[in-house]
Amino acid sequence: MIITICGIGYSGLMIALFLCELGHTVNCFDNNQQVLATIKEANSSLNINEPNINVLVKNYIQSNKLNLFNNLKESLNNTDAIIIKIPIKGKLDSLEDVNLKPFNELISNIIPYLNRSKYLPIFISTTVPIGTCSMITKNIQKNRSDLILTKHYDIICSPVFLREGSALHDLMEPDRLIFGFKKESVPADNIINKIYKPLTLRNVPFIYTNFETAELIKTATMGLATVNMAFTNEIEKLCNSTGVDFNILAKGVGLDKRVGKESLLSSSGIGGSSLPRNSRVLIKSAKQLGIDLSILSIALDSNIRRIKSISDKILKYYKNNNIRRVAILGLAFKGLTTDITESPSIFVIKDLLKNNISVALYDPYYLPYSNNLSIIPNDIKDNTSFYLCDSVYDAASQSDVLIAMTKCPEFNSINIPKIIELMQREQLAKPILFDCCNLFSQYNDKFTYIAA
Numbered sequence: 001m002i003i004t005i006c007g008i009g010y011s012g013l014m015i016a017l018f019l020c021e022l023g024h025t026v027n028c029f030d031n032n033q034q035v036l037a038t039i040k041e042a043n044s045s046l047n048i049n050e051p052n053i054n055v056l057v058k059n060y061i062q063s064n065k066l067n068l069f070n071n072l073k074e075s076l077n078n079t080d081a082i083i084i085k086i087p088i089k090g091k092l093d094s095l096e097d098v099n100l101k102p103f104n105e106l107i108s109n110i111i112p113y114l115n116r117s118k119y120l121p122i123f124i125s126t127t128v129p130i131g132t133c134s135m136i137t138k139n140i141q142k143n144r145s146d147l148i149l150t151k152h153y154d155i156i157c158s159p160v161f162l163r164e165g166s167a168l169h170d171l172m173e174p175d176r177l178i179f180g181f182k183k184e185s186v187p188a189d190n191i192i193n194k195i196y197k198p199l200t201l202r203n204v205p206f207i208y209t210n211f212e213t214a215e216l217i218k219t220a221t222m223g224l225a226t227v228n229m230a231f232t233n234e235i236e237k238l239c240n241s242t243g244v245d246f247n248i249l250a251k252g253v254g255l256d257k258r259v260g261k262e263s264l265l266s267s268s269g270i271g272g273s274s275l276p277r278n279s280r281v282l283i284k285s286a287k288q289l290g291i292d293l294s295i296l297s298i299a300l301d302s303n304i305r306r307i308k309s310i311s312d313k314i315l316k317y318y319k320n321n322n323i324r325r326v327a328i329l330g331l332a333f334k335g336l337t338t339d340i341t342e343s344p345s346i347f348v349i350k351d352l353l354k355n356n357i358s359v360a361l362y363d364p365y366y367l368p369y370s371n372n373l374s375i376i377p378n379d380i381k382d383n384t385s386f387y388l389c390d391s392v393y394d395a396a397s398q399s400d401v402l403i404a405m406t407k408c409p410e411f412n413s414i415n416i417p418k419i420i421e422l423m424q425r426e427q428l429a430k431p432i433l434f435d436c437c438n439l440f441s442q443y444n445d446k447f448t449y450i451a452a
Helices: 012-019 033-040 053-062 103-115 132-143 167-172 186-195 197-199 211-242 246-254 276-290 294-321 344-354 392-395 409-414 417-424
Strands: 002-006 027-028 065-068 081-084 120-124 153-157 177-181 206-210 325-329 358-362 387-389 401-404 432-435 448-451
Touching: 002 012, 012 053, 012 065, 012 153, 012 167, 027 132, 027 177, 027 401, 027 417, 033 053, 033 211, 065 197, 081 103, 103 132, 103 186, 120 132, 120 186, 132 153, 153 186, 153 211, 186 197, 206 211, 211 246, 211 294, 211 448, 276 294, 294 344, 294 401, 294 432, 325 344, 344 358, 358 392, 392 417
Parallel strands: 002 027, 002 081, 027 065, 081 120, 120 153, 177 206, 325 358, 325 401, 358 387, 401 432, 432 448
Antiparallel strands: 153 177
16 A cells, blocks of 8 residues: 655654555655655664664655655645654643644645545654544534545544564564544554555454543553652652662562552653653643643653652752763663653753753763764753763763662663772762662662662
8 A cells, every 4th residue: 555644753754664564665754844855765764773773764765655745735645544643742841731723724724635536545654632533523514515524535543553672573473553533444444454555454443432531541541651650659658768779669569460560760850752742631631621640740740750750869969069061861761762852860960051060971872973963952952061972981070979860771881899999979978879770779889878
């Protein structure tokens, strides 16, 4: 089949490669020419950490299975299906700031290309508030009365569930596929089975439901993960205040089959392109219906407080101990990704620089001469007190404080004695370590150890 994907951000590109892997030809449309040029180069400037990503992109472009377009009309030529995957914007400090304007504009631009001569389904994979797909259907029916739903077109709510760093794996080995409809549609069912035939042969569960249920399944999944992460970070804070070993607690709780071993994983805070944003979509959807999702709102507010408290602790220590330079490990919101969207590390670095503290940063995906440094905010990278380092040891050298912000696998093999030797400290005193993601708790006797 020929499938057009509108919006080639991180997840849009992953879906495109996934469909190519299934044997389809994919047309990628994006109105950002720089994004398309970066994908076409398919080198380290792609700024995506996925196994074999550059090789896959390059091979599929060369074989004309992956085609890039800046013109919507050209991208829709001979297409059998459209997938909408443009991001919804939001802000960390706002629980309700959800901007659907670019999404709605794209839908409006697509409507004129629907016609009576060919059935064309539109899959909505962007995470949207409840009621969005119904609104799209009503707008099409209002503006194109010549078209009949299920005969000439379908709107299908089809959320995707993927983790940055393992997105292709999650798409190829999904827990389930969700499809939401206005009403039953034989043509849509046929298209779905044709697109995802390899997954049907592996007995992946397909859940067919209405628009609203499909929309809520995605945001509820993200909301639950957000609440769980916020709860975990608050429990870790309680552990640190009472002498409880968080690692043992997490193991003891996780062995309960009702909870699961992956439930209690601490972090410096909730960031990335998915959890905070999708949680805000859910909150806004509920509020429009007069329902207050107070638990989820409190979880997001708890996350903001956690990130702020990390900065406050460091600044308090700075004022009392004459700190001149800190070494920060990790810029991305989590390990094995280059995504710095709403990364707790970004907010902490800004606070430190604002208070005239020099910051030496090491992140394996943001080395001094990397191609992806342009996405670091200007008020950080242009600050003369900010240094990008090419190793953990370079960052630690002559720093007064070490701050662990991200769980990168590389950090598990750090030579701790060498770190201690390199760090600046008063004679006979232990170096200072702020461990914001429970990464170095086993070395708490080697440092003046301060948990987040």
